[in-house]
Amino acid sequence: VKLSGFRKSEHKNSRFIKGAPLESLFAQFCLSSLWFGNCNIRAIASFWIEFVREVRWCWEESQPLPRMPGSGSIDLSTCLINQKLQMLAICIEKKQQLNEEYHDCIGSEDDHSVSMENDQVVDVSWKTPDPGEHSDKKCNSPSTPTNVTNSVNGGPTYDTKPDDFTPSSDSKSSNYMRRGSAGVVGPMMLLKSHQSLHAPFTQEAPLMTEDMHEERLQAVDAFSDSSSFSAQLEKEILYSDMSAFKAANPEAVFEDFIRWHSPGDWEIDDPLKSEPSSGFASVDSKNDWPPRGRLSQRMSEHGNLWRKIWNDAPALPTSEQKPLLDPNREGEKILHYLETIRPHQLLEQMVCTSFMAAADTLNQTSFGGLKQMQTKIDQLYLTAASMLKPLQANLLSAGSEAIEDLRRLSVIFGHVEKLLTIAASLHRKFLQAPSMSEAIFTSYQEFYSKRMGTGSVEENGDMEFSMKLQVRNHERPIVSSMFTPPTVNQSWRKVLSMGNLLNGHEPIVREIIFSKRDRVSGNHYASHTPRGYNKEIETYRMYICGTSNDLRVALSVASCD
Template identity: 40%
Template sequence: MDSDSESEDLLLDDEGVFDDFTVASSWERLISEIEATCRKWQTNLAEDCLVCGAEVCDGYGRLHKVHCDLNYGNKSYRLDFYFEVDKQGTADDWLMDCHHLQVSFGVQDFLVLAPVSMSGVILDAPEATLLLSAVSVALSNCGSIWPAFVPVHDPTRKAYRGIQGMRGPYCRSFEADRIGSQVPVKLMHLEGLYDLFISKLAFCSPDSAAEYDGKVSFSVRLTYHTPMPGFEISSAEDALTPTAKAVEGFDGDTSFKRQWDEECPWAEWYTVDDPIKGFELIATWANRIAESSLDMAEFENISVFEADKWLLAPIMTQVSEPLMESSNVSFAYRMRKLFEAFSISKEAKFMGDFCTGDSLIMKRITSSTMVPPTSVLDRVLKSLLPEGEVVSTLFEGRRNHQIAQDVKGAPTNSLFAQFCLHAMWFGDCNICAISVLWIEFVREMRWYWEELQSFPRMPRGGKPDFKSCLVHQKLQLLAACIERKAEEQHQHTQAVTMKRLNNDNTGWQGGADPSLPAEGTFEEGNNLESQEGSLMLLRTRDRMRLPTTQKQPLMTEDMLLEREHALVVLGDSPSGKMTRAKLQASMLSSDMSAFKAANPRASFEDFIRWHSPRDWVENDVFQDSLESLSPSSSSNNFENLSWPPKGRLSDRMAHPDNSWIQLWESVDPVPADKQKPLFDHTREGEKSTIGRL
């Protein structure tokens, strides 16, 4: 019984307390922990390592990592395993999203063992060797050939030592260092780097030692950054490529550098940080072979145009996303609010539907609907429409004008361009505030129309510019309507005044002057101008009179499209073709009627000589003699010339089916002021202020 109880006690002691003497030391326990962790990662990598909580490495799109914490002695370490989920290409490919260890050593999956400290590097060389040996033994036990690295030296040097067990009796050791200052001149050239690389190589065989022949396969990647500190980029208009010139006396201070948007229209309103800090051009030469340092020296002089691959990438300004999201003055914030309003704008019938936050449409807007007070609105309108300023300089430099045309926008400093700048600030660019500002702006435009006052920031005598935006074209059309209506009223006032003066003069003389027109037959302007000295009617040899014609109709881009659509709808029927021809020839028909009224006995040839001189082929001798005569020349001089002159219509005008001849025969002589207006400025002005703005 005693012996049995003693044996049971010994058995319990063996089961309760078991010491594994194979991992007795702390170094051996570290190897055991690394081995267990690596076996776990090997198993998960074969299935799906992302399930284990792997995270994406910042800046490396395809690279993921997992980690575990280790203890050795009184120090803590972190073991990171970097792996690629989508292994595209080979380890020799030089991809732009590679880790710097992948670029330096051509590896794909690797381990990094680093201390948990402020520096994150190992400054003691024996400690680094001990850790590498522990990882090497653990990986050998796992049958893995993952390379392992430990960071050494100063953190700014990004120096690493590493080891990789190979199949068979071989292993590879890695050593990387980076020199940031006081670089030896020799290492600044490929020849010196080649010599350093060869000196670090060692090839050992168990049986014999072979001498390395010096043949090296290498790849080169050169990066060029812009802008270059200390250099100024200048480009002439006639030069194909810009040139970089060194700035004299450059001391490294870039605080007074010229801002990128100084010449842009918004410069006086808001200084926007350039989202693109610069550009970098990366030129890559892959898989080159060098057998000696002379080959490297020759390769150093190779042109960048001979590179295998170019990559041009922007260098973005680093701005934290929370700051950008919370900033009410950022471009992204304002653009998001406008896009949100645009998405529901089709459901609104009137601009007034956006003016209050109580409407059903505005309740779907998640952003602010705050509208500034009336005092702010009045200040904005006074800034937009300053009193006494009729015309402002629109184009401040060719570059700004070109920018407006490229984006089909309003010209710099024009009325609508200033409105847009105010709208971006008024109420933090919310659709409710913009709607209120727009409605008040249209009311002001209505006042200018009713009072026949010229718009500020709009040039006189202009016509809609199809290179600008549609709203600017509408404002140009309305400004032209105001100008024409004011001119019409001025002419009418002058005619009435002249008529009253004629009547007063007739009563003072006590009788009618036969040289003055009768009261009932007075024609406003009489539709005639001075005689042309060198032109006479072919049939009667009377002096040709220049008629007053109607001004050309003004159209915006959408009006022109509506007109073209109406012409297409007419179809190809005979009546449709006739109506289309009349609409297309309305301006020509008006000119013919005015010419017939001014010259009742004129022929079609006379009209061509006045309206389209290129279609009248004149005898050179007669033309020279005719032009030498002045209006005061004696009529006997004309009698000495052969009449009619030896001239003819051009081939296209003399063709029997020419529509101009048919139109000439069909129109009646009607002065321009008695014709139906080709362009009703009153109607178009009303439509612009009510429906189209």
């Protein structure tokens, strides 16, 4: 099941409850748990073990998780288990893509090797290749320049060549081959080479769940300089972006990357010749080049982390980089969380999700847009969010009143559900007369409001609702159509029917039971019974079941032997 928009028809207050969307996998698990084993804790534990086992099977077999989107961002407003399952679905999708790319690569290499063997067979009759020449061609591949290496500090250093060495045009072009370009960025030009600046293809930022964000915030609090540590946390993303930028712009310098990636850190000296708001450098003529500007103080500081990353980053397009999100590692971490989750953490999220799913189910009921009913549903979400807050924040204690609050919340749900049933029924019966349904529901709500909000189950159930409503002329046919008069055949059968209370319509089945009881003493069946034994037994029992088509009679006779 592929669900792209879980929350398109959600209630505006549903995000106050930290649960899972109604159609999501975890929400369906919670609703199924309410019916499984009569909601017994042992049954829920067994059900959860089987659930995690099925999730692991999907992971190991690279099968998509049902009812979970395999793309998009993590919805941090949901419960942590739903976030983990959404993250796992994305990891499965990425893992499947990597497997497909790997098999495609293996297949292409096999085809290439076969074609190379065929070429060698043909070339034997013409010219024997020189091993040295073949090795030179292999080493001088455009994707791996031979004259550029990495020094100890990560900066690029060039190999020294003999004095009489003259680089060929092929080797020179391979050093400056543009890779991974997404296109030219407007009028922006490189500062040193005066060439068009190309935007690279970059990797998406790694997705994180709520607990991963909290770990980062705790790490930031542990350091005095939070800004520098935030930059440290973004080192992997910066490293990837800088590598891709270098590959797309081989002659770029650090200032070019800042002008493209962080225009706010490039200060313009002359405001009359400033760059446009988007950060693009305008080039009117060659006399205005290079543009007048400099790095901000933050980027100009000695030992700046961004410049260090720039010096360490190689020129690699995203296709040759290590993925920022390792689906195998993250997937195993998620499964470890699901397999080792504490029972109280699981139950807290299940309770919140179950109440949220129940409220969403009520909200999906069509009741004609009655304002009073809509107000009740709005209040239901807010009340549930308030009472479930200790569960969401994991603030339960021994003397907590959360259990009693949950009982009261269940009673409130029952009241709202009963009102919603009345509203939906009136809406369907009076589709052509909405004013009548609204008037009847308003009167019934006032009658029933005495039970609402108290959270007490011991209410007087003998109260009856009655009202008189003035019916307009155009509404009378609608009301009269609800009471269909019996036909002639039905009227005739009504006279012959026995115990018929359905306005002329015979019941589907009639059941009649006759029984007779006798004392054991004095009965011919009890000639050998002990003296003083006077208990009654049911000696005769007749059961009659009749419909309009058949009649069944059963007789049983009991004896005391």
